[in-house]
Amino acid sequence: MSSLFIIGNGFDLAHGLPTRYKDFYNYLLKKYPKALELDPSFGIQPSEMPDGSLKFNKEELVAFLINIISEVSGEDWNDFEASLGRLNFDNHLYSMSTLFEDEDDDSSDYRMAYRNEDATSNFYLASVKIKDLFSEWINTIDISEVESKESFEFLMDPWKDTFLTFNYTPVLELVYGAIPVYPIHGQQNSEIIIGHGEDDKEIINSFSGSEYSLSKIHSALRKNTEEIIKLAQEEFYELLSG
Template sequence: MSHEKVLLLKCKECHAAFFTEGESNFYKKKGLHTPKRCKSCREKRKFQLEQRRQKQELNRVLANLQFEQVEEVEMQSADPNTILYIIGNGFDLMHGVPSSYYHFRDSLGRRNELRKTLEMYIQKEDLWADFEESLAYFDDEALLVTLNDWMDIFDVKEQHDDDFSAADFFMASEAAMSPTYTIMDELPKNFRKWIVTLKPTISNTPLKQIINTEARYINFNYTEFLETIYKVPKGNILYIHGDRRDTNKELILGHSDMANHELDLNPSDFKSDRLRMKNQTTYDLHATAGYQLGNYYSSTAKKSSDVIKANKATFLAFADIDTVVVIGHSLSVVDYPYFKEIIRKNKKSSNMKWLISWYSVGDIKRIDAFAKNLGIQSKQIKLFKT
């Protein structure tokens, strides 16, 4: 039997034999301490320590909570004319719908060109955690530094050269900017393809006491489960970012409106030496590429102002709302404009009651930031756990 297979240690937790001679030599070469637990027990312990840390943080946050927390919310008997529900993706998740952006990522597969492009060019440690806002963090410089290479590949001449070709010039620009085209072209198609496959995996109704079917709703989801699970009439629901059943309309997703995002093409300001301009043609090529990057930011932005304008009458009808119930919404900055419009159109916004669901410490922190940004007083907010 090979020495590589000889087991040298027993785990102090489960007492199973582990650790081969090869592994021992590796640890010694790296100057690492010999583990006392097998891999399975190390992972289990790591998970337990993380759970303990999260629990301690939650207790600390709750101890300093400035909002009243309620155990139960009963809305079925309330006046539906004065209630507005805000429904976010947490609603679908509560009903077993695999609808997180991590699920979207997994649906693409590891070899998908869109996924590879996103993970290569989006400058976020975990772009899928807040996917929509992550789209605004495109690595501009990573593309721009390739322009000189593409100029060489397409043999782009200087503009005063008799052999200068505009076709070569624009092909070099498009080649360098191809990742932006991939995201702009493939994201809407892949996203809708995934959305239409979603369905609940549990049959119970955990929000039965909270949902008032006669009230009004703003549904940030693209799915119709408010209708199918709780029998909320379709006419009571504003599918603010689109309804997956309507194939004639594009589903809306994206980052905060970046209309003012401008690329600084001043050569003296570039961080990379490779971006410094050699001649006017190089400068013009960077300017052309910069224009395309501007198109990317505009194309991937969520045009909240346009959505609000298109639903002006609906927002006006919220003037008499006195209670807003937020269920499963992350309260991401990208959606602040909608909440601000609800407050702006309300007759007595300072007296509005906000019932907001939470699930994690992160939710509570976002609720706190949300209240401060929108000027909602702590006494107006009550939290309930889902």
């Protein structure tokens, strides 16, 4: 009789892998050490490359992302994914508004709204880069020295059992020879799924012109759990019928 195994991050941690969200935070600090020396601001923006693409200075980008995520998640980053649904850019927008607080004419509100729109458009471009950085980190996790655990080998049959895993590393396949394995959130060297689980929402704040881009950030960093569940069900039924 076959069994179904549902595998979470405790499995990778038990095999000595640095797969906590805190490890992601530490990776960013180690890979981009100058980020902590920078003062993140509303002025972050990408440069246009000769081919027309947009590219951020990595140190400035990491400094900005660490700042906005740590504000809601703390430096332990234990609730990293949930924090992506609670990002708050008000401090940056307020800092920008103070530079123009002496403006007082008929078009000052219009100009401030335009500045807010321009700044938050760049906030959007920067914020979605957290997915690329997360994938970059995941792909550095080395499992070549991981050894199998006899206690787990005793429980499973790599050919008959089915494995649903929320982990990003292929420990089940490469260390235990497990087949079939379904990675719910993707895997190393493939598309990685991360994000918060909150519903889309309309952004209402006191910074006119910022609402559209802030709503885009919230939506772009949302994990489409409905689609993930649907695909998982389809894959799961296929595995059972196979």
